[in-house]
Amino acid sequence: MKKVLILGAGLSTNILIDYLLKNAVEYDWNITVADISEETAISKVNGHERGTAKIFDINDDTESWRTIADHDIVISMLPASMHHLVAKKCIDLRKPMLTASYASDDIKALDEQAKKAGIPIYMELGLDPGIDHMSAMNVINRIKSEGGELTSFYSFTGGLVAPEYDNNPWNYKFTWNPRNVVMAGNGVSQFILNGRYKYIPYHRLFDRVLTRKILQYGDFEVYANRDSLKYRAIYDLKDIPSMYRGTIRRPGFSKAWNVFVRLGITEDSYTIENSENMTYRQFLNSFLRYEPNVPAEIKLQEYCQNASDPVVMEKLKWLGLFDDRKVGLKNATPAQILQKILVEKWSMDPDDKDMIVMQHEFKYKFNGIEKMIVSSMAVIGEDQTKTAMAITVGLPLAIATKNLLLGEFKHVGIQLPIEKDMYEPILKELETFGITFEENEYLVG
């Protein structure tokens, strides 16, 4: 019997755990769900004959050693910063490890050690990063193998509320970590278009959106991700003239969000004095000129041009930003206060469903003709536990775990799912779960 250890049993692990438990008898696995909350672990295992719930704290070093040593394979669903701790133990104890998180620099630095130990550390096996890599490499390698030369790669992903439940002026709800949404784009965004490097500072990012129609789901907008340039190396497209990755929202989101950025209320580097006793309106006012006789609404419209658009103003008013409600957070940063205001309004209702949208756009030249392939995916969640996010993060990870246990994945060291022998079986099995890409090909021009 193979013993599988899942570290961390947060929201995004539902589908992962389900898949592994469902297959546990057939493949003779036992699945240990280990979480800092024993209650959470127990509820996830839900009495399954092949499941074991366990209380677990990664900071308890001895217990971590013992737990990992007692299993055959480790899936880390802990916060990203903790994977490094887990990976080092997995290498020392010769246990394969898988995660859905980015391969950070300190993880990458373990590559040689992992290879020496003959241990696979598979990273970026979720949605984004994960399915984005697999589905992109699938098309990129096909184009290359047919003799095409890639000239442009655009790729976008977004987590949104499903259309039927999209009932607020922002056309947005939190379907994932709210803090990540508030902080999104912080830093510079870098990409390349026709050989020209482009740099957008954070404070202009939401000024420069693309618009797209995707499948039957209507209009979307896209803002640039932080570092698109590094994907030239990862996807083996070093000389590609255009490379752009972005995040999908519904049209109009960025124009309103830009008001927050222009004001500076997405900043997280300092705390607001006496934030606890401030009202939302006073919080807003602290970013506007001192003119006590002018309403905040009017000052805002003068200070941030976008706010003079009534459609934007409607979004801001709907959030309660001008209200006299108390902030009630001690020593809070602007971003923390904004997050609190947003969580009150953007949380999913119990019956709401989420949606994942992904689209790749490949341009390539073949025999002097330029063509474009658009490859699009959308997944709608089933309910609040089987969310589209949990499905698209959990399934590829679960499938990879199975294939690794069955001896079908041979790579050792730090590895992303960018190799054909990895992404092909995963994508194929994802199709059986309805996670499919619709491809359309066009002549360019």
Next chain:
Amino acid sequence: MKKVLILGAGLSTNILIDYLLKNAVEYDWNITVADISEETAISKVNGHERGTAKIFDINDDTESWRTIADHDIVISMLPASMHHLVAKKCIDLRKPMLTASYASDDIKALDEQAKKAGIPIYMELGLDPGIDHMSAMNVINRIKSEGGELTSFYSFTGGLVAPEYDNNPWNYKFTWNPRNVVMAGNGVSQFILNGRYKYIPYHRLFDRVLTRKILQYGDFEVYANRDSLKYRAIYDLKDIPSMYRGTIRRPGFSKAWNVFVRLGITEDSYTIENSENMTYRQFLNSFLRYEPNVPAEIKLQEYCQNASDPVVMEKLKWLGLFDDRKVGLKNATPAQILQKILVEKWSMDPDDKDMIVMQHEFKYKFNGIEKMIVSSMAVIGEDQTKTAMAITVGLPLAIATKNLLLGEFKHVGIQLPIEKDMYEPILKELETFGITFEENEYLVG
């Protein structure tokens, strides 16, 4: 005989060294000028009978110990980050120390140790910080002692080119560290007006300038410094309703500088790919939309509203920003490239003189009447060695050193010149060098 050690003999030490050497015979001092460049040290001592030139490297631990141990008092003119190293040795060796730099948190953490050792560590004894504290506290304590209640304190300082030599469209030249000018304001600016906290993110800072006339020198503009709030505690004005500190430029500077900020070319957190072979124009273009058929000038005017003002455009063109000249810097950050472009144009000519301008504005209530005191100073440099900057940084430090050696300053521990028994004698002696504040009092309203 007392032995004085000056660590670091950069540009701003000319006046300091002069003063100490001139007084060395009368007070029986020997002045050691220690620099990483022996040549610089020798040239500064200039064969004076009471001077000693010495090669010195703070990173050579043994030699640093020996050198400090061999003197009675240490003036650190090293880069600010190195004061901490010096201070720790001074405390261990029981040697008083003085600097013109900010008391950083790691310096402040030495307060108890210094007090235990009975050692004075006097910080912020230059211009800003330095003369600003002394001249402000002089008026603040006078108002308080006369029974007035301070309601508002504004304070501004600027280093500029003297009016006679002010001959470029920016009305600005580098009279101090260019990098500090390029990076100025990075972070959030915090102040308080009539009890309302105000926060300006860096990318809006140059949108929100004040304008002032100062002495006979005409019009200036002011942008907010980073943290004005902390001066409420430092100046013992905890409950003052308004506190604002700022930096002085000539009118129109901020409107043009804001174009750089809006573009994101003052950022220092990432490097530009292939920066070495880029032209200035390509550098500019990398922050603008990809529209190869539209001139950069037109794209810039569309992207940054300020650039559509011909006065701003003249400033940008004068810098050569649209030229096809090569950047010639490898792996450079945007800020480094901008600095290179600016240094070519903003450097002082050999005959140019600089100017320091400072103005405080105090409002206070006394017997139900609100009054305002405006206290202003301007210093013009004598030449390129006796700059206004070197005079105003070096003299207060030199005077404090003398007074400390003469036993007139009793404070031990980390100390700023905010106590009457320190600032009064320094300000008095500064007057004999022509560094005087002109005071005007008004009724408010």
